[in-house]
Amino acid sequence: MVKNLTLTFFLVLFACSGDPSVAETKQTASASKTEAATAQSKPKDRVSIQNEKAIKESLNITLVNKETGETRLARPDEIELDIKEGERFTLLPLKPERQIHLEKLKLRNAQGEKVEVPLNKVTLIEYWNEDSMETNQFWGKMREFERKYAGSDEIQLLSIYHNPVYGAREVVSYGNQIVKKYQAPQNLYFDALAALPDEMYVPGGVSYLLIDHRRQMTHAGRGGFPACEQVFDAVDNALRFQRAMDPDKQVAVETDPNQ
Numbered sequence: 001m002v003k004n005l006t007l008t009f010f011l012v013l014f015a016c017s018g019d020p021s022v023a024e025t026k027q028t029a030s031a032s033k034t035e036a037a038t039a040q041s042k043p044k045d046r047v048s049i050q051n052e053k054a055i056k057e058s059l060n061i062t063l064v065n066k067e068t069g070e071t072r073l074a075r076p077d078e079i080e081l082d083i084k085e086g087e088r089f090t091l092l093p094l095k096p097e098r099q100i101h102l103e104k105l106k107l108r109n110a111q112g113e114k115v116e117v118p119l120n121k122v123t124l125i126e127y128w129n130e131d132s133m134e135t136n137q138f139w140g141k142m143r144e145f146e147r148k149y150a151g152s153d154e155i156q157l158l159s160i161y162h163n164p165v166y167g168a169r170e171v172v173s174y175g176n177q178i179v180k181k182y183q184a185p186q187n188l189y190f191d192a193l194a195a196l197p198d199e200m201y202v203p204g205g206v207s208y209l210l211i212d213h214r215r216q217m218t219h220a221g222r223g224g225f226p227a228c229e230q231v232f233d234a235v236d237n238a239l240r241f242q243r244a245m246d247p248d249k250q251v252a253v254e255t256d257p258n259q
Helices: 029-041 049-059 139-148 168-181 226-233 235-245
Strands: 005-016 062-065 071-073 079-091 104-108 114-118 122-128 155-162 188-191 207-211 217-222 250-253
Touching (some): 049 079, 079 235, 104 155, 122 139, 155 235, 207 226
Parallel strands (some): 005 079, 062 250
Antiparallel strands (some): 062 071, 104 188, 122 207, 207 217
16 A cells, blocks of 8 residues: 655746647847736636646656665655645646657857756756857857856756867867957857757847756747847746756655556
8 A cells, every 4th residue: 555645845837838838039128028917917826726737737846766776767656745835836747749859959169069958947058159149149148157057956057169170179279269359158068060949949140948857948048139038037937847847756665667
């Protein structure tokens, strides 16, 4: 017999959002403001039965058998939630078409060495080359966020240079020269084969992408348009969501994991 797990969450949901923004960035800031005003006009209900079910499905709590060491994911009916008022966030449902199927990004660092960056936390990506930098409005914003979240273990900010014209080694050498024209990123990487667009939605030459702790892209925008601000605005919500879900939480139970 499996005893129910009682978990306490300190949260109140703004809404159970059915369609987070992962589309091409709108060309005017006014459209973005209209959407924001609409979202703010929705009632801020407390957690409903629908919200609770979505939370349970998103938890991914692992049950560990003390005797055998075997594990399995807890079923929603085995989880009891004790929900109290605390941080507010918008619950974003899983969308298979927006899922990133890579567990790690295969990149090169500034020395040309191959590195793997795991997508195991909130990730904000700046994917860029010099061709679109003249119209990019968010280079400085990304540097501000690097300073804001310096030392944080909740989020990683990656500035990734790409240029399909050059081979792997040439991209690193050339990119290291190009970046000297701008305020230097703290975490500079190189997509040596310009392969990232094959794995996820990249809307333009300079793009900003927000991926949550479930490896789901929730927001994407082109740096040349003011509405790309929505990507940065969504970071705080992604962090609150990540704190509430705690996907790595394990609970020990004395039972057969196959039951």
